[in-house]
Amino acid sequence: MRISQTERLEKKSLWSGSWIFFLELQEKRANNINLVTPGHFVPQIVKALDQARREGLTLPVVYNTSSYETVDTIKMLEGYVDIYLPDFKYMSPVLSKKYSHAPDYAEVAKAAIAEMVRQTGKAVFVNGEEDNLILSGTIVRHLTLPGCMADSMQIVKYLHDTYGDKIYISIMNQFTPLSNLEKYPELNRRITDEEYETLVDYAIDIGIENGFIQEGTQRKRVLSRHLTVRACNLENENHIFWWKKFPKKIRKIIIYIIWENAIISFV
Numbered sequence: 558m559r560i561s562q563t564e565r566l567e568k569k570s571l572w573s574g575s576w577i578f579f580l581e582l583q584e585k586r587a588n589n590i591n592l593v594t595p596g597h598f599v600p601q602i603v604k605a606l607d608q609a610r611r612e613g614l615t616l617p618v619v620y621n622t623s624s625y626e627t628v629d630t631i632k633m634l635e636g637y638v639d640i641y642l643p644d645f646k647y648m649s650p651v652l653s654k655k656y657s658h659a660p661d662y663a664e665v666a667k668a669a670i671a672e673m674v675r676q677t678g679k680a681v682f683v684n685g686e687e688d689n690l691i692l693s694g695t696i697v698r699h700l701t702l703p704g705c706m707a708d709s710m711q712i713v714k715y716l717h718d719t720y721g722d723k724i725y726i727s728i729m730n731q732f733t734p735l736s737n738l739e740k741y742p743e744l745n746r747r748i749t750d751e752e753y754e755t756l757v758d759y760a761i762d763i764g765i766e767n768g769f770i771q772e773g774t775q776r777k778r779v780l781s782r783h784l785t786v787r788a789c790n791l792e793n794e795n796h797i798f799w800w801k802k803f804p805k806k807i808r809k810i811i812i813y814i815i816w817e818n819a820i821i822s823f824v
Contacts, residue, residue, distance in 0.1 A: 631669055639693040
């Protein structure tokens with residue numbers, strides 16, 4: 558689809574004046590400025606943030622992305638973005654080609670995320686480790702797909718092996734099939750609780766401590782920090798082995814209590 562010159566000017570004008578919206582959000586006591594899939598407007602965003610900061614903007618800036626970005630684009634954002642919120646969708650080029658027409662997705666995402674982590678360093682929260690409001694850092698999200706457990710495990714392991722506790726990993730379970738999946742019948746379902754628990758247990762088993770997991774339906778999704786267990790803030794306990802002592806039914810009760818009392822609000 559071709560974009561007319563008028564449309565180009567309108568979009569340019571919109572972003573060049575967006576610094577005003579940034580300041581309005583600050584006046585309304587927003588926690589941050591959340592830029593969602595904005596890669597094609599990065600030059601304009603940089604100019605808008607320069608102007609907004611001259612006018613008094615102090616809010617953290619969140620860059621919310623699929624990670625299918627060039628390293629050069631991410632480098633342009635150094636000093637402008639405080640919190641990166643990238644996806645890591647696929648490790649397998651077969652899956653990324655089949656579902657997103659991007660066989661090089663994993664390699665592109667790895668390079669982009671590496672640059673994001675280089676810029677932000679380890680996550681920092683408002684009041685340290687006990688606070689749920691993030692000021693800077695990188696949180697990598699992974700949406701678990703039906704029948705793709707091996708790929709999900711590879712992604713989680715890669716992120717942990719590569720970055721350790723420098724990043725937070727958000728393991729998401731809310732994949733929702735739409736009505737146009739005739740070509741991909743294997744995706745025409747939601748993942749089961751058992752599938753999701755398997756991935757979460759795997760993440761805990763390989764030593765991941767900094768992360769977020771989900772519970773419930775799309776109508777009620779809440780997140781807890783530190784893969785539920787560190788949210789308990791138990792003193793002098795090895796969280797992995799403590800967690801494994803409980804049967805799954807008891808775990809679910811504990812998770813529910815934590816989620817009711819530890820809702821995160823970083824966006």
